[in-house]
Amino acid sequence: MQSYLEVFTNEFSQIKSNEQKAKLLEVVLRIGTDICCSHEIVVNCLLILANFGNEKHAHKFISYDNVTRRLLKALESDDKKINKGEILDALKRIVTDDDNSNVIANSSMLDWLLSNTHEGGSDEIQQKCREVVAALTMSETSKEILASNQKFQKIFPKHQFSLGDILATKRYAQIWRRNSAAKTEQNRSIDGDEEHERKRHVMISYSWKNEDVAIALKNLLESNNIKTWIDRSGVTLDMMEEIAVAVENCSHFLSLVSSHYKQSVYCKMEAKYAVELEKTIIPVHVEEGFVPSGWIAMVTSGLRYHEFYHADDVTSENCSALVELLTS
Structure with missing residues (x-):
């Protein structure tokens, strides 16, 4: 019926x-x-x-x-x-x-x-x-x-929605696309040197559940003179434009892969945008035993990945290959 x-x-x-x-x-x-x-x-x-x-x-x-x-x-x-x-x-x-x-x-x-x-x-x-x-x-x-x-x-202190979440809404998509179009047009007007300067940073995309590893990576990379961009305030609606710009202007996109990352609509949106802009994506496994599937598998399939399951794993010795990759 x-x-x-x-x-x-x-x-x-x-x-x-x-x-x-x-x-x-x-x-x-x-x-x-x-x-x-x-x-x-x-x-x-x-x-x-x-x-x-x-x-x-x-x-x-x-x-x-x-x-x-x-x-x-x-x-x-x-x-x-x-x-x-x-x-x-x-x-x-x-x-x-x-x-x-x-x-x-x-x-x-x-x-x-x-x-x-x-x-x-x-x-x-x-x-x-x-x-x-x-x-x-x-x-x-x-x-x-x-x-x-x-x-x-x-439930949502500081309007944080990155708990496996949010915003597949019509208006979110409109804001995202509008911001993308505006920034793309802006980038056309700057010369090569300025564009290179703007695209120096490495974006660290993560679920707040894996924040300890994300912060450890940020600190280690910056100690090696690698500029990073990482959201510390939680993904709020006021942060959407800044996140879009961060993805657009990154040289590498570090995707901290975990079950929480897979569940997060925000993380999915960031990764999808990075793919659309043909950014260099580097998957970093941060959850032991987690096997990528679904959209994460599609984004990271065939890519070389790194493993840091705990903040203590992020050492100069363990990160030497990642640092070399980001500075080459």
């Missing part, structure tokens, strides 16, 4: 007139905001509006108090027919609009989202909750609301 969304998709795709499409979306809007409709119908209306509507449609929809309450009821439900992942993906999409973001941040759903970022439900649901919360922080007003929320501050 087809889902409501599949049926709507088939019908919507056959409509040629934009006016008729707008009228159909208004019908969906009226159905979803009817006080008598079930939370299952509300969910399907959300999916339709998130996939086919615009920010105006979405804002009208979620601004109804009964809508956010019923969406919350659906998220709290044990009903197997309700796909919580789809609901969270839809929320992530619509909160890229500031007005929609503020509605969710001020609703009872915020507490559920925060409570499920690291506990309750599957790993996939926890990940999607973190992505929605991260998207909320992109709005200045919502960020202020979150800043005064004790649960948010406890």
